[in-house]
Amino acid sequence: xxxxxxxxxxxxxxxxxxxxxxxxxxxMRGWLxxxxxxxxxxxxxxxxxxxxxxxxxxxxxxxxxxxxLTLDLWTxxxxxxxxxxxxxxxxxxxxxxxxxxxxIGGPLAWLISRMLxxxxxxxxxxxxxxxxxxxxxxxxxxxxxxxxxxxxxxxxQGLGIPxxxxxxxxxxxxxxxxxxxxxxxxxxxxxxxxxxxxDDWWEAAQTSAATRWIFxxxxxxxxxAPFLLAGWLLIFTWTLGVYxxxxxxxxxxxxxxxxxxxxxxxxxxxxxVLLGPxxxxxxxxxxxxxxxxxxxxxxxxxxxxxxxL
Amino acid sequence: MAxxxxxxxxPATELLGARRAGEATLSRVAKSLFFGAALFYLxxxxxAVLIYSFSTRWTANVLPDGYTLEWWQxxxxxxxxxxxxxxxxxxxxxxxxxxxxxxxxxxxxxxxRNPHIRPVVELAAAIPFAxxxxxxxxxxxxxxxxxxxxxxxxxxxxxxxxxxxxxxxVYWAVDGAMAAAGIERLSETAEACGASPFQIVxxxxxxxxxxxxxxxxxxSFAASFGEFAMAQIIGRSLDTVPLWSAEMIRSYSDTAGxxxxxxxxxxxxxxxxxxxxxxxVYWNRGQTVRLLPGAGAARTGDGR
Numbered sequence: 001x002x003x004x005x006x007x008x009x010x011x012x013x014x015x016x017x018x019x020x021x022x023x024x025x026x027x028m029r030g031w032l033x034x035x036x037x038x039x040x041x042x043x044x045x046x047x048x049x050x051x052x053x054x055x056x057x058x059x060x061x062x063x064x065x066x067x068x069l070t071l072d073l074w075t076x077x078x079x080x081x082x083x084x085x086x087x088x089x090x091x092x093x094x095x096x097x098x099x100x101x102x103x104i105g106g107p108l109a110w111l112i113s114r115m116l117x118x119x120x121x122x123x124x125x126x127x128x129x130x131x132x133x134x135x136x137x138x139x140x141x142x143x144x145x146x147x148x149x150x151x152x153x154x155x156x157q158g159l160g161i162p163x164x165x166x167x168x169x170x171x172x173x174x175x176x177x178x179x180x181x182x183x184x185x186x187x188x189x190x191x192x193x194x195x196x197x198x199d200d201w202w203e204a205a206q207t208s209a210a211t212r213w214i215f216x217x218x219x220x221x222x223x224x225a226p227f228l229l230a231g232w233l234l235i236f237t238w239t240l241g242v243y244x245x246x247x248x249x250x251x252x253x254x255x256x257x258x259x260x261x262x263x264x265x266x267x268x269x270x271x272x273v274l275l276g277p278x279x280x281x282x283x284x285x286x287x288x289x290x291x292x293x294x295x296x297x298x299x300x301x302x303x304x305x306x307x308x309l
Numbered sequence: 310m311a312x313x314x315x316x317x318x319x320p321a322t323e324l325l326g327a328r329r330a331g332e333a334t335l336s337r338v339a340k341s342l343f344f345g346a347a348l349f350y351l352x353x354x355x356x357a358v359l360i361y362s363f364s365t366r367w368t369a370n371v372l373p374d375g376y377t378l379e380w381w382q383x384x385x386x387x388x389x390x391x392x393x394x395x396x397x398x399x400x401x402x403x404x405x406x407x408x409x410x411x412x413x414x415x416x417x418x419x420x421x422r423n424p425h426i427r428p429v430v431e432l433a434a435a436i437p438f439a440x441x442x443x444x445x446x447x448x449x450x451x452x453x454x455x456x457x458x459x460x461x462x463x464x465x466x467x468x469x470x471x472x473x474x475x476x477x478x479v480y481w482a483v484d485g486a487m488a489a490a491g492i493e494r495l496s497e498t499a500e501a502c503g504a505s506p507f508q509i510v511x512x513x514x515x516x517x518x519x520x521x522x523x524x525x526x527x528x529s530f531a532a533s534f535g536e537f538a539m540a541q542i543i544g545r546s547l548d549t550v551p552l553w554s555a556e557m558i559r560s561y562s563d564t565a566g567x568x569x570x571x572x573x574x575x576x577x578x579x580x581x582x583x584x585x586x587x588x589x590v591y592w593n594r595g596q597t598v599r600l601l602p603g604a605g606a607a608r609t610g611d612g613r
Contacts, residue, residue: 033422034422034423034425035423035426036418037414037415037417037418038414038415038418038419038423038426038429038430040410040411040414040415041411041412041414041415041430041476042415042429042430042433044407044411044469044472044473044476045430045433045436045473045476047452047456047469047473048445048449048469048470048472048473048474049433049436049437049445049473049474050433050436051448051452051456052445052447052448052449052451052452053436053440053444053445053448055448055451055452055455056444056447056448056451059451104347107343108343108347111340111343111344126348126351126352127351128583128586128590129351129355129583130351130355131586132531132579132582132583132586133354133355133579134535135535135536135537135551135554136537136551136554136555136558136575137535137554137575137578137579138354139558140358140554140558140568140571140572140575141354141355141357141358141575142354143558143568144354144357144358144361144568144572145353145354145357149367150357151353151356151357151360151361152353152357154367180350180351180354184351237439240441241440241441241442241443241444242441243441243442243443243537243538244537244538244551244555247537247541247555248554248555248558262441262443262538265443265444265447266443266538266541266542269447269450269542277451280447281447281451284443284444284447284448287440287441287443287444288440288444291439291440291441291444292439294439295435295438295439298439
């Protein structure tokens with residue numbers, strides 16, 4: 001690899017030095033040789049990922065009928081009660097879902113990682129199966145389970161217990177449905193990290209008269225914390241951006257449903273002709289800001305976590 | 310070591326032992342309850358959808374009033390559902406093919422010739438990883454409106470969009486396979502033996518990274534097949550499986566059996582995606598688990 005990459009380095013030096021600089025055509029050819037195989041991918045990325053984001057950023061700072069950059073759209077959209085509501089609810093939902101995922105998925109991952117081969121394979125298989133449920137299908141599975149005529153609802157009512165199925169657009173319904181996708185994902189992603197905590201350490205701690213509690217507080221938690229928090233951040237970010245499940249569950253009840261950022265983007269595009277695209281652009285920017293922040297935090301967290309590898 | 314402690318203070322250990330035994334049964338009960346609840350939570354929705362797809366009417370009693378194969382027959386012979394499935398399969402196949410075609414050369418070149426490609430591609434992979442698809446979809450809709458209005462709402466644009474959001478799956482799988490195969494040394498050796506670049510790719514690179522190609526291809530296929538937000542925003546005139554499902558779930562009518570058909574389609578989608586993930590697991594020799602996404606990148610990034 002070192003020998004193969006040398007021409008590029010030399011090329012860079014020459015163009016910087018400038019004295020014996022190659023002709024522009026030769027330099028162009030060198031650049032092409034270095035980048036040509038990556039160009040299709042870079043083109044795809046530039047046109048379908050980067051340009052769209054740039055367009056949204058620019059649109060959020062422009063306003064109809066005005067020239068130049070302005071914050072007008074930001075203040076107007078963020079001043080609307082509906083949008084404030086949506087941002088607040090989305091954040092609460094995402095933080096709540098991520099915390100529940102951590103509280104259930106963390107212990108689950110730990111216990112599964114310490115199982116014998118056969119049982120572990122069973123649980124990993126089951127989680128893998130469940131992780132394939134998503135989007136509209138998951139929303140429907142929720143309805144078929146504890147919707148108004150869902151299986152579980154009918155069973156509970158059949159036992160003679162008065163039970164009203166939770167409203168489909170309610171927070172409870174969203175959390176239950178989201179967790180079905182979140183927990184398996186979290187466990188599958190964090191199980192490898194559990195192997196980092198070695199069994200000898202627990203034995204070593206025991207010989208130093210540590211209790212299980214002390215072991216977890218002094219050794220287990222500090223080592224696993226960056227991994228688990230990185231997982232929390234991922235679930236937080238992904239929950240913030242979920243659209244399909246929310247559309248399937250909450251979309252139906254229309255005005256009474258919870259306000260979420262993603263759902264508001266969807267409705268803004270479909271119904272609101274006048275302020276629609278502008279409103280969607282600002283809400284998309286809000287999601288972008290959250291995504292960028294948590295990505296940075298995620299990177300930092302992971303870098304700390306990987307010290308132990 | 311534990312014996313040492315036991316011999317020096319016998320009464321204390323006896324006490325401790327008794328307490329430990331009590332704790333052990335308690336924690337075993339707690340564990341079984343925990344796993345029982347998890348099993349229940351994971352399995353019941355699948356069972357409910359399965360029964361739903363076979364039931365005649367299921368609104369009053371614990372179990373359906375009767376069972377029938379009618380919904381499966383109706384669904385499988387319904388032309389609209391058939392066309393939705395073929396649209397989705399075509400979309401996902403094209404997505405996987407395009408992603409493999411653009412990612413493999415870039416990943417290969419970044420390993421053997423130009424290491425500057427890697428940070429650029431990794432930064433790009435972070436976009437669909439962190440940014441919600443609905444944001445990317447909306448941006449792409451606005452951008453295409455400015456740059457190429459004639460493509461708005463077309464199948465081609467949706468394919469491009471899906472290829473863009475699914476490429477990280479292919480990149481991570483392919484790049485990992487290249488690292489595992491030691492592709493730098495292999496291609497250096499091949500070059501020393503006088504192989505042309507084309508020969509190297511066809512006879513050295515591709516055969517050696519086939520697990521990565523299969524994994525990446527199937528993951529991007531699955532990502533595209535189940536994708537809803539972008540399909541709704543960009544391809545509104547098209548009919549993919551998620552779009553059909555969304556329409557059904559919104560038009561609730563108990564008598565028309567739309568929910569039973571939705572149950573069938575949900576199960577079919579689920580079975581397809583499950584089969585794909587099973588193949589992925591098989592090709593990776595039972596390694597279902599991987600480190601948090603981006604962990605590999607952060608690791609190599611630190612090393613350099």
